[in-house]
Amino acid sequence: MTTRVHRLPDDLVNKIAAGEVVERPASVVKELLENALDAGARRIEIEIEHGGKSLIRVRDDGAGMGADDARLAIERHATSKLRQLEDLESLVTHGFRGEALPSIASVSHLVLRTSEEGASEGTEIEVRHGVLVHARAAGHPRGTTVEARDLFGATPARRKFLRADSTEASHVAEAVTLASLSRHDVGFTLSSGGRRMVDAPPTSGLGPRVFQLFGAALLDDLVAVEGGEGGVRVTGLVTRADRPAAGRGTLRIYVNGRAVRDRGLARAVTEAYRLAGAGDRRPEAFLFVDLPPSLVDVNVHPAKVEVRFADARAAWLAVERAVRGALSAGARNAAPRAETGRIEAGRYAERQADGSAVAAEPWRLDFGTTEPAADGTAGAAPGSGPERPERLILVLGQHRNTYLVASDGDELLLVDQHTAHERARYEAILQRLQGRTVESQRLLAPLVITLPPALRAALEDQAEVLAALGFDAEPFGGDAVRLASVPTLLHGRDPATAVAALLSDYLDREAADWAVSTARERLAATLACHSSVKAGHPLPREAQQAIVSGVFAARHPTLCPHGRPTFVRLPREEVTRWFGRVGWRRQ
Numbered sequence: 001m002t003t004r005v006h007r008l009p010d011d012l013v014n015k016i017a018a019g020e021v022v023e024r025p026a027s028v029v030k031e032l033l034e035n036a037l038d039a040g041a042r043r044i045e046i047e048i049e050h051g052g053k054s055l056i057r058v059r060d061d062g063a064g065m066g067a068d069d070a071r072l073a074i075e076r077h078a079t080s081k082l083r084q085l086e087d088l089e090s091l092v093t094h095g096f097r098g099e100a101l102p103s104i105a106s107v108s109h110l111v112l113r114t115s116e117e118g119a120s121e122g123t124e125i126e127v128r129h130g131v132l133v134h135a136r137a138a139g140h141p142r143g144t145t146v147e148a149r150d151l152f153g154a155t156p157a158r159r160k161f162l163r164a165d166s167t168e169a170s171h172v173a174e175a176v177t178l179a180s181l182s183r184h185d186v187g188f189t190l191s192s193g194g195r196r197m198v199d200a201p202p203t204s205g206l207g208p209r210v211f212q213l214f215g216a217a218l219l220d221d222l223v224a225v226e227g228g229e230g231g232v233r234v235t236g237l238v239t240r241a242d243r244p245a246a247g248r249g250t251l252r253i254y255v256n257g258r259a260v261r262d263r264g265l266a267r268a269v270t271e272a273y274r275l276a277g278a279g280d281r282r283p284e285a286f287l288f289v290d291l292p293p294s295l296v297d298v299n300v301h302p303a304k305v306e307v308r309f310a311d312a313r314a315a316w317l318a319v320e321r322a323v324r325g326a327l328s329a330g331a332r333n334a335a336p337r338a339e340t341g342r343i344e345a346g347r348y349a350e351r352q353a354d355g356s357a358v359a360a361e362p363w364r365l366d367f368g369t370t371e372p373a374a375d376g377t378a379g380a381a382p383g384s385g386p387e388r389p390e391r392l393i394l395v396l397g398q399h400r401n402t403y404l405v406a407s408d409g410d411e412l413l414l415v416d417q418h419t420a421h422e423r424a425r426y427e428a429i430l431q432r433l434q435g436r437t438v439e440s441q442r443l444l445a446p447l448v449i450t451l452p453p454a455l456r457a458a459l460e461d462q463a464e465v466l467a468a469l470g471f472d473a474e475p476f477g478g479d480a481v482r483l484a485s486v487p488t489l490l491h492g493r494d495p496a497t498a499v500a501a502l503l504s505d506y507l508d509r510e511a512a513d514w515a516v517s518t519a520r521e522r523l524a525a526t527l528a529c530h531s532s533v534k535a536g537h538p539l540p541r542e543a544q545q546a547i548v549s550g551v552f553a554a555r556h557p558t559l560c561p562h563g564r565p566t567f568v569r570l571p572r573e574e575v576t577r578w579f580g581r582v583g584w585r586r587q
C-alpha cells in the first residue's frame, strides 16, 4: 500500500492561510463533508445529536485510507492533496491545508474508522481532545466514518459560545444544504436526534436537488441562469423577476464548486435585479461561477469561504449579465422541475382564488379601532376602546406610501406605517398569548408543505410557541410538514409561504440585536412583522388613522420589536423656528 498522505514542508505550511476552522458543529460537518467529497464518495450520511455538540458522525463510501495514511491524516499539515504551492493553480479538491482533521481531533473526542478498496482490514484511530488513544485494526466497509463527540468538551470557554441545540442544528443543516447543492450527483442524508432533516438521494441536476431540499413551491419561482463571458461561466437558478419578494432570499454562491461569501458577487446579483426592473430585492439564488483555477486564489481564508479573483470586475460583470439575461428571458425559461404528487405551497393561492378555501375577511385585533389588513384594506373592528385617555391624533395623509403625517394639535408626527403597525400588533399578540386567546384559522383541508431543513429544525424546536401563536403544524415525514391551522392574523396570505418566511426571518434575525429577548417574544415579533402593512403600500384613510391610533395606544409606542423607531416628533418650537415665527405674537 502506498502512502499518499504526506507532511507539507515548513516553507509551504507558512504560505497557507492559517487559522482556526472549527468554530461550531457546522464547521466540523463542512470539513468532513469536503473530505468525503474529495475522497470520491457517492453517498454521505450525517448524524448529529444535540445540534452536533454531543455527536457528529459523517460516514462516506469514498476511497478510504490505508493504515499509514489514516495515522498521518490526523497530524497537522498532512495532506494527500497538495505537494507544492503551484498545485493550488490546478486544484480540484476542497482540501489542501492538511489541517481539518487534526483541528477537529484537538477539540473533540474523535474516532476515525476507514478502509480502502480491497484491503483485508480497516483501521480505527481514536483521539481524545488532541491526545492519541489508540490506532488499531478494525472492520469497516470501504469508505470512512468520522465521529466527533463532545465538541469543545475540554475548552469550556469555547463551548460557551455555542448556541441552542436547535440553532446549531440549523447551521449544520445549512452546511449540508450547501454541500448537497454543489454536488447533486452525490446522495446526502442528515439526521438530527434520530429525525431525518435532509434526504437527498443522488439526482440529475440542480433543479431536482433544489426540489429535494426546498420543495416545488420554491422551484416554481426560479428561472435558470446560463451565461458568462471573459472565461467566467455562470449557471444556476434565481428567483424570477415577476415573483413577489417573499422576505429576504438567500444568496448561495459557489466559485469553482466552493460555497463562498463574496459581497461583490452578491451585489452583482442585486444589481442585475435592479437593472432588470425587478426593484431592490434580495432574491433566492443558487449560482455557480466557474473559471480557470489559476484565476482564483482560494488560499485567502482558513475555512476557504472567501476567494480572491485575479479579475474581480470580470467575475462581477459575468454574474450581473448572466443573471440579468435569465431575468429577461423570464417565463420562457422555467426551471426544470421534478414530478411531485404533493400539494405544494404555491398551489394554495390558486385554490383560494376559486373560492374553495377560506373566504377573504379582514383580520382584526382589539385596538379599539379600525384595524387595516396587510394589504391596506380596512376592516370594521368593533372591540373595546383603549383604556388610557387618548389625545386625538389626526392623520393628515400618507407620504411616499410609507410614512403617515399626523398632528396631535400641537406637534407634527411622522409615523412609519410598518414599524408602527408592527408595534401595536406585537403587543396585541403578546397580550393574547398571555390570555391564550390567539385566534387560529383552521384550513379547509390541511396542507402538506415542504420546508428546508434549517426551517424544519426551527419549527420543531419552537413547536410550543408556534402552537400558542395559532399554528397547527407537525412533521409529516421527511421534509414534509402538515399544516392544519395558521394564525388568523395571517389570513389571506399563502400559509405555506407565510410559515417559511416567518421561520426564516426568525432564524435570520436571531443573531441580530433585538429589543425583545425570549424566543416567544421574538416569534411573536416576527409574526407581527409579517402580518403588518409594509412600506410602499398606499393605504386608505381609515387604515392610516387606525395605525396611528393603534401605535399611540400601545404600551411602548416608540420602537418596533426589532428596535427601529416607529415615529418622530417635530416639536412645535422647531417648526415655528423654521418659519421665523419666533415670539408668541407671531405663532
Ligand SMILES: Nc1ncnc2c1ncn2[C@@H]1O[C@H](COP(=O)(O)OP(=O)(O)OP(=O)(O)O)[C@@H](O)[C@H]1O
Pocket (backbone or CB within 6 Å): 005, 031, 035, 036, 038, 039, 060, 062, 063, 064, 065, 073, 074, 078, 079, 080, 081, 094, 095, 096, 097, 098, 099, 100, 101, 102, 143, 144
Ligand atoms: N473521508 C475521507 N476519505 C478518505 N481520505 C480522507 C478522508 N478524510 C481525510 N482523508 C485524508 O486525510 C487527509 C487529511 O485530511 P484533512 O481534512 O485534515 O486535510 P485536507 O483535506 O488535505 O486539507 P484541509 O485542511 O484543507 O481540509 C486528506 O488529505 C486525505 O488524504
Ligand SMILES: [Mg+2]
Pocket (backbone or CB within 6 Å): 031, 034, 035, 094, 095, 096, 100, 101
Ligand atoms: Mg479536508
